[in-house]
Amino acid sequence: MNTQELIAKLPHKTIERLSQYRRALLICQEKGKEYIFSHEIAEIQHITAVQVRRDLMLVGYSGTLRKGYNIKELINLISEIIDCPRGLNVAIIGMGNLGRAIIKYLNKRRPRLTIVAGFDIDEKKIGKSIKGIPCYSPDDMKEVVKELDISIAVVTVPAHKTNETAKRLVNAGIRGILNFTPTPMIVPENIVLEEYDMITSLEKVAFYVKQSILEEEAEVNS
Amino acid sequence: MNTQELIAKLPHKTIERLSQYRRALLICQEKGKEYIFSHEIAEIQHITAVQVRRDLMLVGYSGTLRKGYNIKELINLISEIIDCPRGLNVAIIGMGNLGRAIIKYLNKRRPRLTIVAGFDIDEKKIGKSIKGIPCYSPDDMKEVVKELDISIAVVTVPAHKTNETAKRLVNAGIRGILNFTPTPMIVPENIVLEEYDMITSLEKVAFYVKQSILEEEAEVNS
DNA sequence: TAGATTGTTAATCGATTAACAATC
DNA sequence: TAGATTGTTAATCGATTAACAATC
Numbered sequence: 471m472n473t474q475e476l477i478a479k480l481p482h483k484t485i486e487r488l489s490q491y492r493r494a495l496l497i498c499q500e501k502g503k504e505y506i507f508s509h510e511i512a513e514i515q516h517i518t519a520v521q522v523r524r525d526l527m528l529v530g531y532s533g534t535l536r537k538g539y540n541i542k543e544l545i546n547l548i549s550e551i552i553d554c555p556r557g558l559n560v561a562i563i564g565m566g567n568l569g570r571a572i573i574k575y576l577n578k579r580r581p582r583l584t585i586v587a588g589f590d591i592d593e594k595k596i597g598k599s600i601k602g603i604p605c606y607s608p609d610d611m612k613e614v615v616k617e618l619d620i621s622i623a624v625v626t627v628p629a630h631k632t633n634e635t636a637k638r639l640v641n642a643g644i645r646g647i648l649n650f651t652p653t654p655m656i657v658p659e660n661i662v663l664e665e666y667d668m669i670t671s672l673e674k675v676a677f678y679v680k681q682s683i684l685e686e687e688a689e690v691n692s
Numbered sequence: 693m694n695t696q697e698l699i700a701k702l703p704h705k706t707i708e709r710l711s712q713y714r715r716a717l718l719i720c721q722e723k724g725k726e727y728i729f730s731h732e733i734a735e736i737q738h739i740t741a742v743q744v745r746r747d748l749m750l751v752g753y754s755g756t757l758r759k760g761y762n763i764k765e766l767i768n769l770i771s772e773i774i775d776c777p778r779g780l781n782v783a784i785i786g787m788g789n790l791g792r793a794i795i796k797y798l799n800k801r802r803p804r805l806t807i808v809a810g811f812d813i814d815e816k817k818i819g820k821s822i823k824g825i826p827c828y829s830p831d832d833m834k835e836v837v838k839e840l841d842i843s844i845a846v847v848t849v850p851a852h853k854t855n856e857t858a859k860r861l862v863n864a865g866i867r868g869i870l871n872f873t874p875t876p877m878i879v880p881e882n883i884v885l886e887e888y889d890m891i892t893s894l895e896k897v898a899f900y901v902k903q904s905i906l907e908e909e910a911e912v913n914s
Numbered sequence: 915t916a917g918a919t920t921g922t923t924a925a926t927c928g929a930t931t932a933a934c935a936a937t938c
Numbered sequence: 939t940a941g942a943t944t945g946t947t948a949a950t951c952g953a954t955t956a957a958c959a960a961t962c
Binding site (some may be wrong): 703704705706739740742743756757758759816 | 952953954955956960961962
């Protein structure tokens, strides 16, 4: 089995964790660390050392007994797996607070993912540069996407505009979408779609907080 | 088995979906719809009808054959499961773009989750009201949390401040944290913690986009 | 009635963890 | 050497899906 076949078979969860490992490793590297043990990575990520080792086994990386994993090598390997060698260009759809937060958040951090354009219906924003990113009208989406070779869109428009935006993006030839709106998107199945829903996350926290309050009350009463 | 025991046993994924079902149902209700079929809910959420029915089975709700589920009843039941009857108060830690986006995003939508305070180290923000939310100094966190009965914190501070913030929050007696920073948090295990990491999500999309590009190229070559 | 739908069990799939051999 | 660590298989756990009975 060649490398690409191996990569194609990686579990979804392993992909997520590889991205997280890399970030942790980059921080360790900055601190001048050269080697890291599986249990150290595990501790940072709140998972078990076995899981780290299993993930690394799946990507075919071997550590050194008693020394652990070479941080630099591992970063390079993960980058080879996750990143596109040429890099990929990203557009932000909706340049409100959230869109701007994402630009700020992301821009220096990921050399292989470059935000090259923003889109907004606000006439005051169109034609200007916001946090260093040129802002275009959604009417020009098809041309801009082609021109700037954009393959990923991060959508932060208001909820009721979600599927109108989806249609435009698909029509413009985008390949992957990260949807921050609370409305689930409808796209053809060849489009990579990730729903990223903060309301659900917050409600989940609220639910478990409620449970912990109830448990506490039950204990007091017993 | 009483209701509370039943609720405590719900799978994590079911909790997430219940939150999503409720949002979809609220929209349907606004449109004047009274009943909904499992396959309709499924379509909105990109899941199967069986899964919807199974989730509803787990929460003990029965629909009507050939009519489907009563939207209003179902919304009420989900709310009973997820929400705290008294509601819960939320604080935003870090009033930058992301913090403000979350305030705007959330504030009217969730009657049982109320953002009552923001915290920021910026002297210019402290003492002012931002998007209707009063902003405090992190130094006053303990008092404010107690005073305003805040049980959940949404953290949007810079990455290197994550664990300093975590310590303050735990010390202030917060019960649940939604962490938007890319650094995994360290908290005692009685604290409800949800990591919400946009870089991982974006890198995941990028990975699968890369895979779809590679597949396409392989097809062309064959 | 036939067809559409709900409700539920059993089977399958995917992810995590336990157990342990290998070895520096 | 003993102990710590990696690497891997098998077992377990949790979530989804297939199959189908019930019924309007």
